[in-house]
Amino acid sequence: MYLITAGIGPIGALVGGLLAEFIGVRNALFVAVVCSSFGGLWIVFSPIRKLRHLLT
Secondary structure (H helix, E strand, O other), X not given: OHHXXXXXXXXXXXXXXXXXXXXXXXXXHHHHHHHHHHHHHHHHOOHHHHOOOOOO
């Protein structure tokens, strides 16, 4: 799990750098803010919100 979470950082930095190179730094930061705000939507629309106790 650590390999996955630590390994995605350099990939994100590369993609962010390329995005900033092509569309500009301000627009790349705007894209990052919009994408990170959508990060929690999967939990809002999942059945986890209706879960009252853990099923073990």
